[in-house]
Amino acid sequence: MLIRIFKLLVIGLLLMQAVQAQQAEDKQYRLSGVVTNAAGERLEGAFIVIRPGDKGVLTNKQGRFTTRLSNGTYELTCQYIGMAPLKETIVLDNNKEVVLKLGEQKVSLNQVEITTNSIIDINSVQMGSSFMDQELLTRMPKLLGEADVIRAVSAMPGVVNAGEGTAGFYVRGGSSDQNLVLMDGAPLFNANHLFGFYSVYNPDILKSFTLHRSGISAAYGGRISSILDVSLRDGNTEKMEYEAGITPITAKLSIDGPLSDKVTVLAAFRGAYPNYLMKLFQSENVKNSSGFFYDGNLKLKYQLNEKNSLTFSGYHSADGFKFPYDTTYSWTNTLGSLKWTHLFHNDFTGSVTLVKSVYHNTVEGIATGEEFKLNSGIDLSQVKLNLGYFGLQNHQIDFGGEASAYAIQPGDLVPYGTSSLNRRTLREDKGYEAAAYINDEIKVNDKLTFSLGLRYSHFTKVGPSEIYRYWEGRPKNDKYILDTLFISAGSVVQTYQGLEPRASLKYSLTENASLKTGISRTRQYIQLISNTAAITPVDVWKLSNRDIKPQVADQVSLGYFYLQPDNVYEFSWEVYYRKLYNQIDYKDGAVLLLNPNLDADLLFGEGHAYGSEWLVKKNQGRLTGWLSMTYSRALRRIKGPTREETINDGKLYPSNYDKPVNLNIFANYKAWLNWNVSANFTYSTGRPITGADSWYRYHDQIFANYVGRNQARMPDYHRLDLSFNREPIVRERATYTWGISVYNLYGRKNAYSTLYQHYYGAPAGAYKLSVIGMPIPSINFNVKF
Structure with a gap:
């Protein structure tokens, strides 16, 4: 259809x-x-x-x-x-x-007219996109002094946060792995530091980011929910600048400027030292824990001549966290992209980009007699070709393609010391993905503009691999394995392919108002196997194979956009419906870690997501900011051939991230000379959980009796953050900025998860676990010279 x-x-x-x-x-x-x-x-x-x-x-x-x-x-x-x-x-x-x-916007200190750095483009055919640059990001209230891209994304319409202190986010009914997260064009597989309290993006070198929720160009692919496209600044061509910053747990240093008349450099380093803060907590477990992270960016741009330029963007980060007497976690991200941009003609441009993204994590057990290291990770190599042609009247044509190679290590358990464990290594998961696309934006007249796109993608899963055959009519599990087929390294296991059409339309009602609509199909050949709300180091990435079919999403959206003639106020309203195919859920008691027969613990079905998104912004005056509200539902249906492979009797049930009401209010007020006060309030419906209504005893162990998948909910979530930001203090040799923030101003104890405890002679008792249950003040200071 x-x-x-x-x-x-x-x-x-x-x-x-x-x-x-x-x-x-x-x-x-x-x-x-x-x-x-x-x-x-x-x-x-x-x-x-x-x-x-x-x-x-x-x-x-x-x-x-x-x-x-x-x-x-x-x-x-x-x-x-x-x-x-x-x-x-x-x-x-x-x-x-x-x-x-263009020069910077000049605002004298005694003026009260302040303009926010985000506007609606009613003239563009694009819809379902949210843009933010560095200046607006740094005005938002901060957690422990650090502005954060993922928290800012969570304040956008159609986005649901994964939970307190997490870096995961959900867009229009999709799971966290259905978002393609980019840094200068390179994909990230874990975008968080310290289990999600920070994201991997250093705000001091950020240029801007755009979140695409619908109307996605055919140039983007590989994920079915959204694209978070984050760009870092290119090097300054005028002069060398240095910047240093400090927050309660991070220190930062960056350089930005020309090395010659043709070469610019942008380099930044950031490190965290949270251990001294952990000592202030009363809990012995927290006091005796320790953690760290550091990351570094390097970006070089070489302008060979007027028609050719080379850009290299590199990134490396490392995280570590140790729980006392038990387990340590560590993970690294390494990214690199080399981009050659060429101007064939004033009407014809192109670029070739080589990308490498490597994510590796290690879980280490340190308990006596159970010492081990569990290594896993993913290695992506990619080449992309993007071309743009503008020679036809009223047409803007983009076309190109990309090829990717995946190598996933799902788990390698290495015991050491006095451990009684045996070494276990799962087979490497390998596959290749290729795609070609064309996208044409056509201006029919001053009122009507179309964007038509078509993407074709092809995926090949290759060996080594083991394929299990099961007794017909029996649930898939180890007891009913009939035969095992071994596929040698490099041999084809399974192929998938398909078209991904995209189309959107903009009709201008007046000079200041427009209607936009769009339809799209997207495909995804890689998925995250996880039973947590956010991406963690113990999650498993897995490629499509004979049992795991590609995820597919069809979306229809409609929107109304209005911008006042004087740009003071803007308004947008979008509605959407999404049908999702081959969505993954899990059997009761599924084992996800080091499971050679993991596919048998997975269940597959369909998803339905729909919603309405409102955004009102005020762009000028002492008081600026926005109010965004979303009402949405994200539902699943899993109906397998047996009762064991069916959830909730095959009826629709809420997904783990179905949070119908989401409200975000951001306000920035120029309170007095040189100072701005910013506040951010967020509210959302509680996340669905599987509740327990009783308990039972089995082999002298007491267990909660869970009934109905995702039929209960945690308490509603709400939080207020506040910050005071000093306008830059400009001196002859340096510019200073600083601010004070309070995260969770009124100390709301929001539930991160719900646990159950046995009380003799009574139903199972529930209690909530809060990650952050108190106000967290912080200060940040930066100097640029």
């Missing part, structure tokens, strides 16, 4: 374009160029209004734009978030290339 609708849209657009081409009479020329900031960094998403005609164009990822106009004199007005608008007059009597350099 989705593909049939897509074909009808294509035919209709081709007919309209044929009529439009016959009506074109005037001699037209090409106007193209780039938009940069004062430091020479190219700006993606800058908006240029061309008058007369009020024609609007957006810059692409390389900061370029191209359009065709009749000969004449035009005024260009260029706008970008946080930058002063630029006006420039040109005479177009032949093809012309321009460079538009």
Whole structure:
């Protein structure tokens, strides 16, 4: 059905374009160029209004734009978030290339008009996207002094937080592994530090991030829920700058500037020292625990000439956490991307990117007689080709492809010391994914714009592998294995392929309001096997195979967008419905760790997600900020061939992350000279849990009797954060910034999980576990020179 609708849209657009081409009479020329900031960094998403005609164009990822106009004199007005608008007059009597350099927005200290760094683009066909740059991110209240991308993402419409102190997030009814999380184009498989209290992104070197929830370009693939595209700054081309910062548990240092007239560098290091804070807790377990993390970024850009540039972006991080007398956890992320960008012609650009992403984790048991190391991880190698062509009137065509190779080590248990355990090593999980795409944004007229995209993906699972055959009509488990098929290394185990059509439409009701709609299909060939709310070091990534089919999602969305003529207020409302196929859940008592027959403990079914998202923003004045509210449902149905492979009698039930009501309010108030007060309030419905109503004894052990998957809920979640931020103090040789934050201002003891305890002669008693149950004050200080 989705593909049939897509074909009808294509035919209709081709007919309209044929009529439009016959009506074109005037001699037209090409106007193209780039938009940069004062430091020479190219700006993606800058908006240029061309008058007369009020024609609007957006810059692409390389900061370029191209359009065709009749000969004449035009005024260009260029706008970008946080930058002063630029006006420039040109005479177009032949093809012309321009460079538009924007300066920072100047606001005198006695002015009260403050503009937030996020606006709705009612002219773009894109919908379901949230953008934020570094300046707005650093204004938001902080946990232990550190601004955080993942917490900021959780304040966006359609996003559900995984829980207190976690880095996971859910988008429009999808699980956390269904989000593609990128750093300068390289995928991350674990984006958190210290089990989620921080994310891997250093806010001091961040340029911006965009979360795509719908209307996703065909250039993106591999995940079915969302794309979190995080970009780091390019190096400053004007002068070398140094920045240092300190918070209660982190210290940071970065350098940014030119090494020569063609080479720029951006380097940053961040380290954490939380142990002294743990000593302040009353709990002996917390006092005797220890942890750390550090991360480093290096970005080099070499501008070979006007048409060629090379960019290298590298990242490495390490985490460690030790619980007393028991277990230590450690994990590392290593990313690298090398990108060559080439300008074939003013109408034709392209890039080739080589990507490497390696995630490794180790769980070490230190109890006497049970010493072991459990190693696991994932290794991704990828090459991407992206091309953009703007030579056709009213068309912006992007096309290209990518190829990926996965190698997953699901588990290698190595005993040592006095351990009585035996070594166990699971087979490596290998596969290859390839994709090709084309996306065309078509401006039919001043009111109507289409975006049509088509992506084709192909996946091959290869050996070594063991495939189990089971007795027909029996549940899949070790007792009913009939035969085992061994697949040699490199041999094909299973292949999957399919089309992923995308289409969206923008219709301008007025100059300040538009309707947008979109449909899309996405596919995912890698999944996270986890029974926790957020991504943890003991989770297992697994590729699709004969038993685990690719996850597929179809989405339909509709939205209304309004921006006041003076840009003071903006409003958006989106509704959506998603159907998800081959969704994973687990049998009762499933064993996920070091299970050679893990597939037999997995259950598969369908998902249904729908919701409504509202966003109201105030952009100017003393008080700025936004209110976002989401009502959504995320439901599952697992109905297998046997009772053991069915959940809740095959009826719909809430998924683990079904939190119907989510409310987020962010406000920034210019309270007095040089100071801003920011507050963030969040509220959500409690997460579903499987509750217990009684207890029973088995072999002299007492167990809670759980009834009905996800039929109970934890208490509702709410929290208020507050911060005071000093405007930058500019001195002759340095600029200083500092602020004070209080996380969880009124000390709400939000439940992270619910546990059950036996009381003799009474039903099972529930009690909640809170990770953060008190206000946490902090201070942050940065100096740039």
